[in-house]
Amino acid sequence: MxxxxxxxxxxxxxxxxxxxxxxxxxxxxxxxxxxxxxxxxxxxxxxxxxxxxxxxxxxxxxxxxxxLPVEQMDFPVSGLVSFKELAAKMGKPSQTRVISLEALAADDKTASYLRVKSTTPIWKVVRTRTISGETIILDKDYFLQQIVPKLTVSVCESSIYEYLEEELDIPISFAKKEITVEKATAEDRECLDLEGYPMVVVVRNYVHLEDAMLFQYTESRHRPDKFRFIDFARR
Amino acid sequence: MxxxxxxxxxxxxxxxxxxxxxxxxxxxxxxxxxxxxxxxxxxxxxxxxxxxxxxxxxxxxxxxxxxLPVEQMDFPVSGLVSFKELAAKMGKPSQTRVISLEALAADDKTASYLRVKSTTPIWKVVRTRTISGETIILDKDYFLQQIVPKLTVSVCESSIYEYLEEELDIPISFAKKEITVEKATAEDRECLDLEGYPMVVVVRNYVHLEDAMLFQYTESRHRPDKFRFIDFARR
DNA sequence: GAGTGGTCTAGACCACAGC
DNA sequence: CTGTGGTCTAGACCACTCC
Missing domain, CATH: 1.10.10.10 (Winged helix-like DNA-binding domain superfamily/Winged helix DNA-binding domain)
Known part of the structure; x- marks a missing residue:
């Protein structure tokens, strides 16, 4: 095709x-x-x-x-790639656990991230990622219910990304990532094996549809020593 | 043209x-x-x-x-952009200070970064970046002397990038960035205003020429709270 | 010189959006 | 239906590399 x-x-x-x-x-x-x-x-x-x-x-x-030299297929977090694909490429045992899956009305903070009015119906998904026995990533995903009418725990456990692309055929067009380092919250310390690290690396991901509408906001919180990001740029 | x-x-x-x-x-x-x-x-x-x-x-x-919505001129560290350009776009007072500029033979560690034999003649430049009065970035640059025969303190104080591109007309082709978070070293604590932060964000940049030859390795060490990286990806 | 990639043209047919 | 962008063609000339 x-x-x-x-x-x-x-x-x-x-x-x-x-x-x-x-x-x-x-x-x-x-x-x-x-x-x-x-x-x-x-x-x-x-x-x-x-x-x-x-x-x-x-x-x-x-x-x-x-x-070009491939250099050991470097954990390419760059671009639009799902955790499932990444874990598979790295060949390490990994596991996704769904902490919560809720349909709710956006509060002020979430609404501003998604650039919609408060009380807009959204999905909130919280998941942890465990690699080689250590829980090192906390993912918080927010979707507009208008775009994603149905969402189940089993979908969240495998790959939401695959579900959106293949099942719902949602035309994902572009995404913007923002990487910062922030103080660990109580939630971070509770959900992750932080081993005393006082900070987490926060990757905020804004995903847009073909008509440039924002429909997903993801906050991915990583234990700093396990974080690695690769970017490839050409002139 | x-x-x-x-x-x-x-x-x-x-x-x-x-x-x-x-x-x-x-x-x-x-x-x-x-x-x-x-x-x-x-x-x-x-x-x-x-x-x-x-x-x-x-x-x-x-x-x-x-x-597309531009979203507040987003500090586009992504791609190949010089510190001088960035600082100008952000409109903040900034300053570059050259800590050292040496012509020397590569030691084992540097040689492995640049993927050349030890004792290959290289330049080593160490600089700090001060923005709004705070010294928050420590840059360590290594170049092959074979490609860059001459380098002066005044060039290092303005923009090495400009010098390579415009004066020497070196055909920079692509670069790979790698972002990690690491424990601050004694050198970090000495050169930067770390304010007690125990870690730094390390951006390793490998710059290649048109014939895919690696000619520069840069290690840019940032105070974590002032670090921000933006990545834009399309399907 | 022959071989390569970089740019450019003037067409063509298709799939999609909107009326 | 018209207008839009997405793909594709069969040429052309140029600048560069290497012999």
Missing amino acids: DNKYLQIYHDYVEKIESGALRSQSKLPSEHELCQQYGTSRETVRKALHLLSQNGLIQKIKGKGSFV | DNKYLQIYHDYVEKIESGALRSQSKLPSEHELCQQYGTSRETVRKALHLLSQNGLIQKIKGKGSFV
């Missing part, structure tokens, strides 16, 4: 992540790829641009396109 | 950041832009894609392109 350029893109993501294409190795030239896939050059270029944007290849004028 | 698509892109960055184009307002259709700029549609689309990637506009199929 992919477009042509996504087809080419996914082919090469697979080749690179599986190791079939080694770091530093050269991709076929754009001309060759046109012939292999039977497409025009702009289409091939769109695929290569995507690979380059995502840090998988490097294009050098006059030379060609080369696979 | 810009390309056509960069011309269009910069025109609209200016219009949006200056406020001439309000949040939510609609851009001309791609067809109209073609006529206004006398270019083909793919060229206009390349410009709009860039605007969209950088979080300035939102394209909606069947409707048009719309200016």
Whole structure:
């Protein structure tokens, strides 16, 4: 069901992540790829641009396109990725526990985060994440009921993200993350294995739909020594 | 000296950041832009894609392109931006102080960060950043002398980044940032106004050239309460 | 010089929104 | 239905790298 350029893109993501294409190795030239896939050059270029944007290849004028060093698949919290996917990539035993799941009216603070009026019907989900036996992340999610009419504990235990994308087909478009370090609250100390750390890393995530409407606000609170964030930027 | 698509892109960055184009307002259709700029549609689309990637506009199929809410000029540490630019955007009095500038041979630790052999000739620069009277950032930069033959204190006091890009014309291509929280060292406590905070936020930045060669490693150590990082992600 | 990627064009057909 | 953005094509010229 992919477009042509996504087809080419996914082919090469697979080749690179599986190791079939080694770091530093050269991709076929754009001309060759046109012939292999039977497409025009702009289409091939769109695929290569995507690979380059995502840090998988490097294009050098006059030379060609080369696979970049992957550097141990670095916990890419950057972008829109779910905890489930992350945990799977890291290959560590992990567990999600639902502390609470409530349908309620937004209080003033939550309403301001979601930029809606107070008393707007919302879902509030509180979960903890346990990795290798240590509970190190406290996630608090808020959704507009208008967008997500139904939500169950079992969905919250696996992946809300998957549910929204695949079941409800909600068109998630872009998200803004904000990372700060703050004093641990009583709730943090209660829910997490903080081991005496006085602070937590707070990742606030604002998720927007295709029409730019904000529909989800997530606050992810991490034990500082277990927190790691990777960002990849191009000129 | 810009390309056509960069011309269009910069025109609209200016219009949006200056406020001439309000949040939510609609851009001309791609067809109209073609006529206004006398270019083909793919060229206009390349410009709009860039605007969209950088979080300035939102394209909606069947409707048009719309200016996104800017949300208070959000300290965009994301991407490749220099401290000088950041401080200017935030409009706060700031100051850079050079603690040391040395040409030396890489020790084992530094060599492993830069992924070169020990004893490779490098520059080591240590600087502090003071904002509104508080010294809250300690920056340690390491460069390969092979790439940067000359470096002076006065360059380090203004902007090394500008010097590399504009004077030396070094083709910076991409960078990887890694954010963690670590115990403050004696050096941190000595150079920064830590106010008793036991930890610092460490941003490690690996900067690569166009040929994917690593040429700079920067370690930026922040007082936790003054740290803020913004990440913008699209589907 | 031949081969590469970077830009650009003038078309085409499609899917979606809104009337 | 018209107008919008999303995809795709088959060319073209340029700047760069390497021999």
